[in-house]
Amino acid sequence: MNKYESLSVTDNINKDDHLYRYISLAQFISLIENQKLFLRKVKSWDDTWEAPDDQLPIIMDDGSERYAESLIVTSTVGQCWTYEKDSDAMWRIYSSNRQGIMIETDVDSFFEIDNLKRAVLAKVIYFNKSNYIEKRYEIANNKSYHYAGEMALKREAFKHENEVRLLVCLQGYRDIENWWDIPVVGFNINPNTFIKSITFDPRADEWFVDAMKKYCQSKGLICPIGKSTLYERNFYEEAKIVRQYKVVTETDKTKK
DSSP states (O other), X not given: OOHHHHEEXXXXXXXXXXXXXEEOHHHHHHHHHHTEEEEEEGGGSSOTTSSGGGGSOEXXXXXXXXXXXXXXXXXXXXXXXXXXXXXXXXXXXXOTTSOOEEEEEEGGGGGGSTTOOSEEEEEOEEEOTXXXXXXXXXXXXXXXXXXXXXXXXXXXXXXXXXXXXXXXXXXXXXXXXTTTTOOEEEEEOOHHHHXXXXXXXXXXXXXXXXXXXXXXXXXXXXXXXXXXXXXXXXXXXXXXXXXXXXXXXXXXXXXX
């Protein structure tokens, strides 16, 4: 299968866009050591409103209500990325111990992920209780979203995450048995080509940054590696703004 046939990208994402993922130290080491991206079942994600269609009852002919799970959602694993580079909010949410790591890649690199089938990289559409139906139709009528449907919807309370989701439907994998029971699936990557930069929490201790730099170098990673400068006191260097004091004379005071 041609790699460009194994993954589709929604039409509101550009191929040269850069995306970011904030992860824990354990997740980072797992990625490097296993050379895999681990995607979890959408049904196991923390937000209780994920797959909102499943939370809406079906009205039967006799007027009774019945709930039914979507087979597509039940069989899909995913991973969340963001357009937000070096975001204070994202660091505080995903790096509570100040040892979080932000990895960067570009959209085109997702096509290098090994063994993708029925995969879609989808930009999340945010909704509220009053416009859910409108947003649901927006996705349903956009063919580039394919089967993503409700899995590309999220409440506006999370809008600050500016999210993009990699979704893979396991129904396309004949070699995976009991895919409905599997919580996590790993997909092979080459960290050296997939990762474009590695950034450590701006609040991280220097000993941690130094140790992680040595670890990355020992693994042959050649991308830019460093600590976020988000909180550095470099306002003057960045803004090029200065203050100037002026002596105020009695005449100046009278003019006022």
